[in-house]
Amino acid sequence: MGFCTAAAGIAVPVTAAAQTQGALISLSGPLFDLRMLLLVGVVCGATVFAAVAGVLFLRAARKARRAQLQASEHAAEYERKRDFLKAVLAAEPQYLIHWNEAGEPAVVADTLTGNLGIPAELEEALRFDGWLERDSVIELSSHLEKLRSTGQGFNLMLKSRSGAHIEADGRAAGGGSVLKLRDLAGRRRELAELCDTHLRLGKENAMLRAVLDAVPTPVWLQKPSGEIEWANRAYCRSIEVASPEEAVRQQAALLSSSERAAAQRVLEAGETYHAQTALSVAGEKTQYAVQLRPVGQTCAGIAIE
Template sequence: MIRLSPNGRGTALRFDASSVSPGKLIERLLGALAPNMRLATPPDAPALWFDPQRIRHSTRGARRLLGPVADPGAPLSSLLEAFAAQDRKLSEEPEHALAERLRRLAERGEPFRRRVRLSDGRNYDVEGAPSGPLCVLLIRDVHDECEALERARAAQLRAEGEVALLRAALDRVPVPVWREDEAGAPHWRNAAAEATPQPEAPAEPVRIPGAPGAAFVGRAPPAPAGPDGSLRIYADTVAETFAHLRVGLAIYDANRRLILHNPAMAEIFGAKPEWLANRPSLRETLDRLREARRLPEQADYPAWRAALFTLFDDPAHARYEDVWELPDGRGVHVVGRPHPLGGIAFMFEDFTESMALQRWRSTAVEVRRATLDMLGEGVVVFGSDGQTRIANPACRAIWGLDAPFGPDPAASLPPHVADFAEACARGGDAAATLWRRIRDAVSGGGGRSVWRGRVDLADGRTLDARVAPMPDGSTLAAFTDVTDGVRVAAALRERAEALEAAAAMRDALVDQLSHRLRTPLNAIFGFAQMLHSGRAGPLSPQQAEYLEAVERAAGLLLEGVEHMSELISTHDPQRPVRRPPDLSGPPHEIGACRRRTGAGKA
């Protein structure tokens, strides 16, 4: 027994020398020693121990990561070949390749440490070093650390870019700005501060806390004095406010010259900002926009322009509002109001989309109303508050609501569902029941489900009614006058019943006639056969001729009966069709034909 006790812990190996070969003994010994010779690493971390010929020991993590080439006993050449294939994929230089460094470690004991990307696409730190009689290879997964490092580098680059951008922006500020360190000494200045040899801190500095012990210090610009300074502050405030709005702004002074505009005004009319910056007059602005077809077409343009000029005769009371429909199809809402410092401020709002939406909505409403008016079905819609929204002419005609309703002659419809129900109650109890159901559906007491039914009015008309909820909370009621259809159906039923009765009477009559005719005919044919047979004695030639005439006449009568039966059978499919007998032959053939057709039966 061999016992190893590193750090107070022991590992025991028992073996029987008579049953273990020397090679197996060495492998067991290395397997017991290898875990105690490894570097500091987690128990399941990828690690393996090897000599120049083969792998002696490996952890589960190493076998899971590298596969069969890391199994104990596997030749080292297999591991080298696997690393060489990986090096070729990564285009590694030969002397820095992982396979070459591993070979040097196994042959010369040269330690190394490298960061590589293995076949699973993750980054690993690979460290190899001699460990007693063997060499140890430790592999540590650092993929997450690499990604975190890349993110930190990207964040640093972004921060550096933002710092450079902020410094460039501060260089354009006409106010001296500099940054002080912990001792209070400036170590960065903007362009305005660089222009001043020794910038002094203002009496009322503007300090922006920065890093610990540092601050940005700036000199606030002095407020302009006098009316010109106030005007400039007001103009700057208005320009900054309206620069971000979609509503165009153009302010003209008392001399009708442009003193302020925002970018939206230039965008709406397609004017160049450089030209507007030259402060054109109102006449120049209108003429230029007219040339560019950015103004509404006017039959008398000079008169229209002169009407705008008259606003400046009394700017304090000027009021202007109009919709300019431009040639390109756009609509611009123009509002002119007095400016506090004199002149007139014009505001331009491009409401093309709103106008198109309003037109589409108006068209949709008109199409819907025309569609409802053309329907033969009566339709009425009640809002969630019970007010009457829509009622087409068919509905008014069905319920007799063509006369004005109430004291207002223009009110041709009951304003509320209760008024509607009261006006239609003269249709009888069935109509009153129907409108109670409609009122319950509008108020929500009858639920919000679809209802269908048929109603018979007191005046003899019949209606198919349907009540259905609408998505916006309103309720639709539809009525179809099916009186004509019901009457036609009733008439058809009566006709069918009359035809069935007539057919029954005809069949009874035919049966009676057939029975009453066949009975004497059977007797005639019977006696004629008996006389022909000689049972009553011999017949003279004249008697035989008379007997044949009797039989022929009886046959003709039987043929008529058969034809009548066949005619009846064409209207009654259940009756069999019978062929009439051929009575043109001799008397004995006539008797045979009579027997075949069943004429002998009563």
């Protein structure tokens, strides 16, 4: 009886402790699962974020490598083009000046050889009157002004004070303009020299005609056949026409038809025609000594009172 009572006394606390522990286990179980779930979620989210970040990083790295490779290829291509342009500019002797959009000049190439008279310094080279002949200075300055204001290109043959012939080529380039100066060679130089000779002879011819136009004696040029090519004002007054141009247009002859026929025979033989003839000047008969001399493909005539 006492044993049973003691066992019952012991069993009561044990049962109470078991009940208390069960209650604790039942209360902490859901909380434990929630924490584990949260921990697992955080770990999974970090893993996914790391994976996505890694993929994006790899893609960005690949794009960066491709961009770097393309940039290197473009840089190499630009380098090759630059070297090619340098080779092209150096292949031809020239003095190249470029004006940018702001109008600031710069020397792009200076590979000229020989004594052309072009100064090496840009500031001196742009003072054209210091190394070009006067006519060339006027011509180049006028065309450069048009090029820089309207973009109108030009190609000129200039002459330096040292006597060298220089080709000037002006072109619009983007928002600026370019002037290329180079030495003339071969046929182009021959053409320039021929133009110089033509201009010189033209000036000499104009001066000679001006002098002959001022003399009081009739002077004229004609073909061996008698066709009048030019006459001075004294000739016009003697045949009573208004101007030398009118004398040529009318083919107004100073000599009679028989005298012209005789002169033609002599001139075609390459000899000089001489004659004494009475010419009617201002309505009066006057004796003149007429001389016609062959000069190249034409004949020069003069009538002296």
